[in-house]
Amino acid sequence: MSTFWSLWIIILTSACLILVGWVLLANRKAAVMQGHGADDNTTGHVYDGIVEYNNPLPRWWFVGFVLSMIFAAGYLVLYPGMGSWPGTLGWTSVGELEADQKEAMASYATTYDVYKTMPIEELAKNPDAMQMGVRLFANNCAVCHGADGGGNFGFPNLMDNDWLYGGEPAAILASITNGRIGAMPGWGSIIGEAKVVAAAEYVLKLSGSVHDQALAATGEKVFAENCAVCHGPEGKGTHGAGAPNLTDKTWLYQGDRETILLTIRAGRNNVMPAQGEKLMAEKIHLLTAYVYSLSHNNP
Numbered sequence: 693m694s695t696f697w698s699l700w701i702i703i704l705t706s707a708c709l710i711l712v713g714w715v716l717l718a719n720r721k722a723a724v725m726q727g728h729g730a731d732d733n734t735t736g737h738v739y740d741g742i743v744e745y746n747n748p749l750p751r752w753w754f755v756g757f758v759l760s761m762i763f764a765a766g767y768l769v770l771y772p773g774m775g776s777w778p779g780t781l782g783w784t785s786v787g788e789l790e791a792d793q794k795e796a797m798a799s800y801a802t803t804y805d806v807y808k809t810m811p812i813e814e815l816a817k818n819p820d821a822m823q824m825g826v827r828l829f830a831n832n833c834a835v836c837h838g839a840d841g842g843g844n845f846g847f848p849n850l851m852d853n854d855w856l857y858g859g860e861p862a863a864i865l866a867s868i869t870n871g872r873i874g875a876m877p878g879w880g881s882i883i884g885e886a887k888v889v890a891a892a893e894y895v896l897k898l899s900g901s902v903h904d905q906a907l908a909a910t911g912e913k914v915f916a917e918n919c920a921v922c923h924g925p926e927g928k929g930t931h932g933a934g935a936p937n938l939t940d941k942t943w944l945y946q947g948d949r950e951t952i953l954l955t956i957r958a959g960r961n962n963v964m965p966a967q968g969e970k971l972m973a974e975k976i977h978l979l980t981a982y983v984y985s986l987s988h989n990n991p
Contacts, residue, residue, distance in 0.1 A: 698775030804974035812861035815981035825982025854942040858931040871966030878959030
């Protein structure tokens, strides 16, 4: 906070307290209008026949006001509130948050310590652990992958055995912890539309879909020159590059001709956000086991 704004807050806050104190003390009894109040203790104000008496505030009310002002002054000495003044206690909202987080982590440790050393394959068969895993998945993953892990358009199905980066526990753990960035370059401006169309027909052929044989023959050469480096010479994909297997019927963006053409022409970009800084390692361990169980319990 700049010096100007710090002084601005200090001056306004102090002035407010002083003004409230003055109003409280100066108006314990109202000023009596000329010719009134000496004998009948009234102010001379009459509203619809109701006469206003010149009585002070009840003592308990007045004392309550004074105590609230003393409390406000004491609070502003102990805690931040007067511009850049940190308060004599050194309290900050960040410090309180960190203390709460530390307390929560200590509490979680007793819950998750039971499972953190168990192998993921074994953990995936533990009903109690998987009850915790399903809640972790619902809170952190279901928005993209679906409540059941069945995936959505552009988001992988976690219930099958088709994996972009591998389905073994270590690969799943790495994906959740570090995230993944998938980039399929757009080839339209590089190889031209004719070769895009031919490559698309070859991809249809690889998956066993209806295709144009002549164009697929041309597309095979285009594929070997431009696509095989990631998808492999047979189109079966590579986990190292996160390139999908094109020979099965599992599609991230559907497998119809128009969608394949669009994918080759314009490319695709996907991001799996890293959870390593968001979730504690014990939670990621449980979450990995749950994701692993989705495909192994749904062959």
